[in-house]
Every structure is written in C-alpha cells, then in structure tokens.
Amino acid sequence: MANEDLIYRLTTAVYNRLGGAADEQTVEQLVTELYRTVEPFLGSNGTSYSSFQSFPTSSTTAAETREGSAERMIISVFGVDHPGIVAGVSQILAAADCSIVDINQTVVQGKFAMVIIANTARARESAAELKERLRREGEQLGVRIYAQREDLFNAMHRI
Numbered sequence: 111m112a113n114e115d116l117i118y119r120l121t122t123a124v125y126n127r128l129g130g131a132a133d134e135q136t137v138e139q140l141v142t143e144l145y146r147t148v149e150p151f152l153g154s155n156g157t158s159y160s161s162f163q164s165f166p167t168s169s170t171t172a173a174e175t176r177e178g179s180a181e182r183m184i185i186s187v188f189g190v191d192h193p194g195i196v197a198g199v200s201q202i203l204a205a206a207d208c209s210i211v212d213i214n215q216t217v218v219q220g221k222f223a224m225v226i227i228a229n230t231a232r233a234r235e236s237a238a239e240l241k242e243r244l245r246r247e248g249e250q251l252g253v254r255i256y257a258q259r260e261d262l263f264n265a266m267h268r269i
Contacts, residue, residue, distance in 0.1 A: 117265035120144050135238055138262050142180075181231040182211065182260040185244060189253030191222035198251050199226065202243050207232045222253065227260065 120141045128136070187199060196215060203210060208228045215224035233240060241257040248255030 116148070117141060117145065117261060121262065121265045134256075134258060135241065138237070138259060141262060141265075180259055180261050181229060183208070183228045183230050183237065183240070183257050184260050184263045185224075185226040185228060185255065185257045187215075187222070187224040187226075187248065187253050187255050189222050189248075189251070191217045191220050192252070195222055195251055195253055196224065198247050199224070199244065199255065202240075202247050203228050206230075206240055206243070207234050208240070 121137065124137050124140045124144075185199065187195060189195070196213075200210065203226075208230050209232075210226055211229050212227040213224070215222070217223075230237065230240065235243075237257075237259055244255045244257050
C-alpha cells in the first residue's frame with residue numbers, strides 16, 4: 111500500500127473514531143504515531159518512514175509528490191485585507207528558520223486570502239509549536255491562519 115493510501119486510511123479511521131470533537135493537532139499526532147508504529151511491518155514494497163519524512167527531490171515519484179512531505183507545511187490565511195499580513199506571517203516563518211517554497215495571495219473585494227507552502231525541514235520548533243505561533247499571529251493581525259503538514263493535508267482532503 112502506498113504511503114498516501116495508508117495515511118488516508120489512518121486519518122479516516124482517526125476522524126471516524128474521534129468524531130466532530132477531533133482537533134487537527136490531535137489527529138495529526140495520532141496519524142503520525144500510528145504510521146510510525148506500523149512502518150516496520152510494511153514490507154519491501156518501497157514504503158518506508160524515511161521516504162514519508164523526506165523532502166521531495168528530483169528522484170521523487172509522482173505518487174510521493176501527491177502524497178506530500180512531513181517537512182512541508184500548508185499555511186492558509188483569510189481575513190479582511192490590510193497592510194502587514196504577508197509580513198507578519200513571513201516573519202514567523204523566518205524566525206523559525208523555515209523557507210517559503212511557494213506563495214499565492216489575492217484580494218477580492220477587500221477580502222484577503224493567501225496560501226503558503228513552507229519548508230519546515232530546518233525548523234527550530236515542532237509543527238505544533240509553529241502552528242500555535244501562526245494562530246496567535248493571526249489573532250493579532252485580525253485574520254485566521256490555518257497550518258497543517260503537507261502530507262496530512264493531502265491525505266485529509268481526499269476524505
């Protein structure tokens with residue numbers, strides 16, 4: 111079974127078990143823990159935790175690219191447009207030693223929307239800590255900031 115399928119099945123099972131009360135951080139931690147637990151038993155079909163954790167390289171397969179990386183984060187920002195939003199989010203990432211891989215932002219009738227893909231491989235803090243810092247920055251900026259590891263984001267959006 112490919113990593114993407116396994117992560118999808120684990121994520122679905124966790125959400126089904128926890129129901130609507132499941133918060134994103136809890137699901138992410140449980141799916142990661144479950145994957146690490148079953149990984150030694152996956153066999154020799156090319157599925158391994160090291161490929162699950164690695165940042166895509168030129169030798170990355172199309173399936174691995176679709177599945178995403180545990181070392182990248184998808185960050186979504188929504189709110190009323192005003193100066194400083196991009197700077198505020200970028201400063202958090204820079205302080206954590208994360209680089210921006212891709213960024214897209216738009217303003218539609220005064221409403222601001224932005225999606226950032228950040229490389230967190232060298233991050234000085236855990237994904238959970240970084241997500242919390244981004245959430246707090248969003249409160250200060252008057253916008254909503256959602257962040258999730260790319261591999262879990264991709265798996266969860268197949269549900």
